[in-house]
Amino acid sequence: MNAAGPDPRVVERLRCPVCGEGLHLAPAGTSHALRCPRRHSFDIARQGYVNLLTGRAPHSGDTAEMVAARADFLAAGHYDVISTALADAAPASDDAYPLVVDAGAGTGRHLAAVLTAVPTAVGLALDIAKPALRRAARAHPRVTAALADTWQRLPLADASAALVLNVFAPRNGAEFRRVLAPDGRLLVVTPATDHLTELVAALGLLRVDPAKADRVAASLAGHFTEESTTVHRQELALSGSEVATLVGMGPSAWHTDPAGLAARIHTLGEPARVTVAVRLGTYRPA
Numbered sequence: 001m002n003a004a005g006p007d008p009r010v011v012e013r014l015r016c017p018v019c020g021e022g023l024h025l026a027p028a029g030t031s032h033a034l035r036c037p038r039r040h041s042f043d044i045a046r047q048g049y050v051n052l053l054t055g056r057a058p059h060s061g062d063t064a065e066m067v068a069a070r071a072d073f074l075a076a077g078h079y080d081v082i083s084t085a086l087a088d089a090a091p092a093s094d095d096a097y098p099l100v101v102d103a104g105a106g107t108g109r110h111l112a113a114v115l116t117a118v119p120t121a122v123g124l125a126l127d128i129a130k131p132a133l134r135r136a137a138r139a140h141p142r143v144t145a146a147l148a149d150t151w152q153r154l155p156l157a158d159a160s161a162a163l164v165l166n167v168f169a170p171r172n173g174a175e176f177r178r179v180l181a182p183d184g185r186l187l188v189v190t191p192a193t194d195h196l197t198e199l200v201a202a203l204g205l206l207r208v209d210p211a212k213a214d215r216v217a218a219s220l221a222g223h224f225t226e227e228s229t230t231v232h233r234q235e236l237a238l239s240g241s242e243v244a245t246l247v248g249m250g251p252s253a254w255h256t257d258p259a260g261l262a263a264r265i266h267t268l269g270e271p272a273r274v275t276v277a278v279r280l281g282t283y284r285p286a
Helices: 064-075 080-089 109-117 130-134 173-177 197-203 212-220 240-249 257-268
Strands: 033-035 041-043 099-103 124-129 143-147 161-167 180-191 222-237 272-285
Touching: 041 257, 064 109, 064 130, 064 212, 064 240, 080 109, 080 161, 080 180, 080 222, 080 272, 099 109, 109 124, 109 143, 109 161, 124 130, 161 272, 173 180, 173 212, 173 222, 197 240, 197 257, 197 272, 212 222, 212 272, 222 240, 240 257, 240 272
Parallel strands: 099 124, 099 161, 124 143, 161 180
Antiparallel strands: 033 041, 180 272, 222 272
16 A cells, blocks of 8 residues: 555445445545545554454454464465466456455455556455554555455445455455456465375364365356366475464464474474465356
């Protein structure tokens, strides 16, 4: 997000999560917020993201420790294979400034890669975790970050986005379809069955659901038609501390005993060979 606040090219496509009216930046000298004509107001945090939640959040998302671990791991380039695949798959658009929405954006690194590849695009990072949005707001000058529950109605106008990204995050098929333009695309990244396979048994991590592809298809059925699926793999050579960071940034962090984890990581030796394997599905609105 730029120093002046939310990008006006993004704000004009946002909608009030209470009444559905358009939003605008509050006049200078008043509160730092977005407002709608019916006077609903949404604060812009000093860290740069706008809070578009209504009521109590159903959950707080990833912890600050998990987000910090993810930021460190991604900054080392270990998941650049994902960022590159998304950037390469981003379609051309006739829009003067196409909107790229990342639903479950995390730190915003993948969104930033797509914006770098599409110089005319602007980005909206949506996440439920405040620690993630603090980083996403600074991920790229053309990113606007917003606190939102992607299971609910997205705070966007109909057909306002050229591209929706969904990386290791929940999928709201109906809402993704609503906010995408008729010629837009949805890019979904999910773990392949051999993703991090060397660590699953050795460290007792959560396994990839063998029915993952079927569940993705079911979540999008009736809303999208699959155009293509590609698999992207890369072997990493990780130090013990990098393995610990990798575990700490994902869902296994909620289920792993730190003391026991350190002992198990030691048995892997260094460097530990770890497979990154993801599926990238490209979908068009049905």
